[in-house]
Amino acid sequence: MARHIVLGAGGIGRSVAHALISAGEDAVLVSRSDRDLGPDGATAVALDVTDETRLADLATGARTIVNALNPSAYTHWERDWPPMAKAVLAAAERSGAGLITVSNLYGYGLVDGPITERTALRPNGVKGHVRVEMWEQALAAHAAGRARVSEVRASDYIGPATLGTSLVSGMLIKPILKGRSPWLPMGRVDAPHSWTYDGDVAALVRALALSDGDADWGRAWHVPTDAPATFAQLGEEVATITGAKARPVHVMPRSMVTIGGLVVPLLAELRETRHQFERPFVLDSSDAQARFELAPTPRHTAVEETVAALRAAGIKG
CATH class of the missing domain: 3.90.25.10 (UDP-galactose 4-epimerase, domain 1)
Incomplete structure (x- = not known):
């Protein structure tokens, strides 16, 4: 049984924790609240994720950190996301835990045709730029050998x-x-x-969290979507x-x-x-479906x- 740190006690975070527990893993669900919002079997921890030291200490010995966070204010991503993302990436580097970030499709901007993981990231607004910068910083840490990262993107x-x-x-x-x-x-x-079914996000995160394949990391995956x-x-x-x-x-x-x-x-x-x-x-999720044998x-x-x-x-x- 490995330990996984799931950041964010919203619907996706709780679903991820449940999926990991169902696979026999240990899930620690982190939120600002001291209320136990997690599924049965999850350990609830109240923590400000921008506290890099405490987060790194919590993640020491964990197999993965799952970033299922979202800033509370949709109107201020450019203000609220960077300190959170910086602390989470630093905690992954210090602890050695793999980092899986739950993301969206904003970074692709205006597209023609189905979106694959090889579609260029060309954001057309502030939120897309924030997401792309987060991913590029994580990818740079991966390329430098400081961290092991991956990102799952859903519609x-x-x-x-x-x-x-x-x-x-x-x-x-x-x-x-x-x-x-x-x-x-x-x-x-x-x-x-x-439209991506929320339970399929958790299924893909679980597959990545349990994967030992080096090629599964250092890249993004699209959540299996009908x-x-x-x-x-x-x-x-x-x-x-x-x-x-x-x-x-x-x-x-x-x-x-x-x-x-x-x-x-x-x-x-x-x-x-x-x-x-x-x-x-339209989201093309054929890569993840084939690699992890996951059907939407x-x-x-x-x-x-x-x-x-x-x-x-x-x-x-």
């Missing part, structure tokens, strides 16, 4: 573990369950988009699964969101990523589980 989440942070769960599925037509802040209802679907297709699927009346999916006018961003900072932040929902945005969870199953979790949380029509 937008769907699934029962990320109800509070998933666009499709909160703004499309939830309204349909309440008998209302969804209104989305950006995108086109007919643009194909990849075929893309449009907002309209997802709305129809939710209606079919729930037996609810099919509701049209609406998108707020682009100009309205742009103007709203002048007074609502969160709306202004959407400009960087709205291309992902206005044109085809079927989208229908992901929608069913998300609906069940929302209903269990009290969201009903």
